Amino acid sequence: MSGHHHDHGHDREHSSNRRILLISFVIITAYMAVEAVGGFITNSLALLSDAGHMLSDSLALVIALLAFKFGEKAVSTGKTYGYRRFEVLAATLNGLTLIGIALYIFYEAIERFANPPEVATVGMLIISTIGLLINILVAWIMMRGADTEHNLNMRGAFLHVISDMLGSVGAIAAALLIMFFGWGWADPLASVIVAVLVLRSGYMVSKSSLHVLMEGTPRHINLEDIAQAILKIDGVKGVHDLHIWSITSNMHALTAHIVMDGNMKLYETEALLRKVEHMLQHKEIRHTTLQVESEQHKHEDNLLCSIKASPPDAHAHHHH
Numbered sequence: 417m418s419g420h421h422h423d424h425g426h427d428r429e430h431s432s433n434r435r436i437l438l439i440s441f442v443i444i445t446a447y448m449a450v451e452a453v454g455g456f457i458t459n460s461l462a463l464l465s466d467a468g469h470m471l472s473d474s475l476a477l478v479i480a481l482l483a484f485k486f487g488e489k490a491v492s493t494g495k496t497y498g499y500r501r502f503e504v505l506a507a508t509l510n511g512l513t514l515i516g517i518a519l520y521i522f523y524e525a526i527e528r529f530a531n532p533p534e535v536a537t538v539g540m541l542i543i544s545t546i547g548l549l550i551n552i553l554v555a556w557i558m559m560r561g562a563d564t565e566h567n568l569n570m571r572g573a574f575l576h577v578i579s580d581m582l583g584s585v586g587a588i589a590a591a592l593l594i595m596f597f598g599w600g601w602a603d604p605l606a607s608v609i610v611a612v613l614v615l616r617s618g619y620m621v622s623k624s625s626l627h628v629l630m631e632g633t634p635r636h637i638n639l640e641d642i643a644q645a646i647l648k649i650d651g652v653k654g655v656h657d658l659h660i661w662s663i664t665s666n667m668h669a670l671t672a673h674i675v676m677d678g679n680m681k682l683y684e685t686e687a688l689l690r691k692v693e694h695m696l697q698h699k700e701i702r703h704t705t706l707q708v709e710s711e712q713h714k715h716e717d718n719l720l721c722s723i724k725a726s727p728p729d730a731h732a733h734h735h736h
Contacts, residue, residue, distance in 0.1 A: 433570050434484045440554045440573070441477035447550045448474055454543035458536035461528050462587040462606035463543060465521045469583050469614055470547075472513050473576040479506040480573050500664040507572045507625035514576070514618025521611035525604040532600030537591045540603075544587035551581035570665075572625075575617040583610035631661040634668050637699070642670070643719055645695060651676060651688045653711055658719055660701065669703040670696060678710030 448470035455464035483503035555577050558570070565571070590606035593599045624635075633639050637660055646655045654675030662668050674692065676685060685708055693704050 434481065436558055437477050437481050437484070437570075437573065439557060440577070441474060441481065443550060443554055444470055444477065444577070445474045447547060451543055451547055454539060458539040458543070459533050460535050460540045460587065460590075460603055461521075461524055462583075462590045462603050462610065463540055463547075465517075465524070465607040465610045466544065466547060466580065466583040466587050468517050468521065469576070469580045469610060472510075472517050472614075473573070473580055475513060476510045476573045476576045479509055480570065482506065497663050500667060501629075503664045504625050504628045504662075507621055508629065510572045510576070511618045511620075511622030511625060514614050515622065518611040518615035518618060521607050521614070525608045525611070528604035528607075529601055532603065535591075535594055535600070535603050537595045541588060541591035541595070544584050544591060548581060548584035548588065551577055551584055555581060572621040575621060579610075579613040579617045582613050586610050628662045628664070631659075633660045634662050634700075637668065637701070639719070642696070642699065642701075645699065646672070646674070646692055649688070649691050649695065651680070651684075652692070653677065656719055657707075663703070666700070667703065668701045669705075670701045671705045671707075673707045673709055675709050675711055675713070678712055 448467055451463055451470055452467035455461075455467050480503075483506040486499040486502040555574070558574050558577065586606035586609045590602040593602035627635070639658060639660055642660060643655050643658055646652055652674060656673050656675070658670070658672040660668060660670045674689070676688065680688070689706055689708070692706060696704050
């Protein structure tokens with residue numbers, strides 16, 4: 417398959433993502449410690465929940481960095497795709513961590529609504545304002561140099577930072593409301609708003625990564641459209657048992673049975689397959705396995721594979 421220039425671009429994007437993750441990790445971890453200490457000193461749940469979210473940011477960035485490191489490990493006979501799927505496992509862990517943090521903040525906030533404690537508002541305002549500026553800086557760095565749109569792991573880390581930024585806004589608003597109106601409940605309310613944002617981010621990242629783990633068709637790829645594009649290639653008489661899935665972010669795979677004229681010579685068949693592969697590369701499918709069949713080959717005309725799964729304890733292996 418001819419896709420080397422795609423790989424070089426992928427490697428460049430990879431190293432850029434990793435460098436930005438490292439810079440973001442250093443900045444966020446340093447300020448997370450400041451915010452946690454500040455939260456304890458000022459007795460602000462909004463600040464503590466923001467620090468807790470920043471801790472999850474740090475963990476998210478560490479997991480993302482490890483994912484890139486593991487993803488570079490060579491393929492082996494035991495792991496023919498290498499460790500590329502680790503990135504998706506990392507994103508799943510990220511999402512579940514966010515959901516856990518959100519639920520804990522909800523739990524803490526209930527007690528504070530009943531008995532709002534005294535909060536050192538000036539300290540809270542200063543720390544949350546600096547926190548907002550830090551988050552804006554990190555988000556800007558990520559938007560400028562990282563692939564936050566297609567790379568699931570980078571998107572997960574970016575969502576952490578964005579919802580953390582909104583958490584800082586909540587803490588600033590709470591500090592101002594307590595200072596000017598004496599509304600003690602503003603602090604737990606701000607932490608609940610943070611928790612809702614955290615929960616939403618966690619749900620979105622978990623949903624996307626679990627879709628990949630379940631071998632789902634990539635969200636931006638339409639299976640029917642791909643089948644029609646294959647059928648439009650001159651010489652292709654049919655396509656069935658089509659599967660499209662993601663190995664990891666930006667690495668999609670396809671298998672299909674292609675029906676061709678049984679009288680075609682081997683060289684002609686290879687040339688036709690290359691056309692199909694080239695077309696699929698332009699549709700962001702980099703890894704293809706195509707099984708060629710003649711029109712006389714017995715097969716069902718189902719686009720999707722209709723094979724019945726064997727019971728888990730059965731040893732027999734069924735073919736299409």
